[in-house]
Amino acid sequence: YKLVISRLSLVPLETPHAVLEFQETTLMKRTESMRSEFVANVSHELRSPLATLIGFIETMQSGYSETDPQDRNAHIRFLGIMEGEAQRMSRMIDDLLSLTNVELREHERPRGQVDLKGLLREVIDTLVARGRRADVEIVLSLPDVVPCVCGDRDQLIQVFHNLIVNAVKYGGNGGRVEVNVKATENGLPDGGHGVQIGVRDFGDGIASEHIPRLTERFYRIDKGRSRDMGGTGLGLAIVKHIINRHRGRFHIESVLGEGSTFTVRLPAYKGGA
Numbered sequence: 001y002k003l004v005i006s007r008l009s010l011v012p013l014e015t016p017h018a019v020l021e022f023q024e025t026t027l028m029k030r031t032e033s034m035r036s037e038f039v040a041n042v043s044h045e046l047r048s049p050l051a052t053l054i055g056f057i058e059t060m061q062s063g064y065s066e067t068d069p070q071d072r073n074a075h076i077r078f079l080g081i082m083e084g085e086a087q088r089m090s091r092m093i094d095d096l097l098s099l100t101n102v103e104l105r106e107h108e109r110p111r112g113q114v115d116l117k118g119l120l121r122e123v124i125d126t127l128v129a130r131g132r133r134a135d136v137e138i139v140l141s142l143p144d145v146v147p148c149v150c151g152d153r154d155q156l157i158q159v160f161h162n163l164i165v166n167a168v169k170y171g172g173n174g175g176r177v178e179v180n181v182k183a184t185e186n187g188l189p190d191g192g193h194g195v196q197i198g199v200r201d202f203g204d205g206i207a208s209e210h211i212p213r214l215t216e217r218f219y220r221i222d223k224g225r226s227r228d229m230g231g232t233g234l235g236l237a238i239v240k241h242i243i244n245r246h247r248g249r250f251h252i253e254s255v256l257g258e259g260s261t262f263t264v265r266l267p268a269y270k271g272g273a
Ligand code: ADP
Pocket: 162, 166, 167, 168, 170, 171, 201, 203, 205, 206, 214, 219, 220, 221, 222, 226, 227, 230, 231, 232, 233, 234, 235, 236, 237, 260
């Protein structure tokens, strides 16, 4: 708006108004169309597990013999697949709610004092305890002193959970995931010092054309693979919004065949500031 007004300051009064109104309408239309696109995406994403569920229910209802061991085995297998799909729908709804929650509060900066050392240990311990991929080692490197960051603890848990789970899921074939923490003096919007956390994997890496799109909702490089891993396509969108809310920085680097690093920078806690 500012730009339009200064550029048009020498023309008659009616013109800037017309331009502003036009811009406002364009903006509203764009927001409206983004909203419709989002609703269409959500409906599509929820419809696909539902279609699978309905398909299996119909198959199970037709021609089932309780005495036939083959039928019984097939039913047990079908129930397993159905449970997986229902769980995925449930995760998708949880992720959609998280995303909406973060978006609603994006302009309200979180002010808690968060000890990242303890938080990262907790996230990693929880993942290791679940032990889905014993073949991937998660290594946490911390300097002696890590400044506390300013933020919302639960949301930051979600950020590092999503990034480390992704590194294990998509880069786990490298056998190792590193979480490297260091204090940083720059790279933050307000110029103050903070903490940098890099989540690095040694997997196949990501082709450069995908990198700028990874934080879009529902963007997945390989839809089938993401689905098989129980993904929702919302994890990195949630990460981006949480980091924005914290006035932090989020950056993705990757080399094909070598692996990827997802870097987060968060402002240090300044004590009630
Ligand atoms: P999903 O639920 O599909 O994992 P995300 O938003 O978390 O959704 O990630 C989006 C996509 O980014 C994933 O489907 C995957 O293709 C890609 N991706 C995320 N993390 C990595 C990684 N560490 N290595 C390679 N690809 C990744």
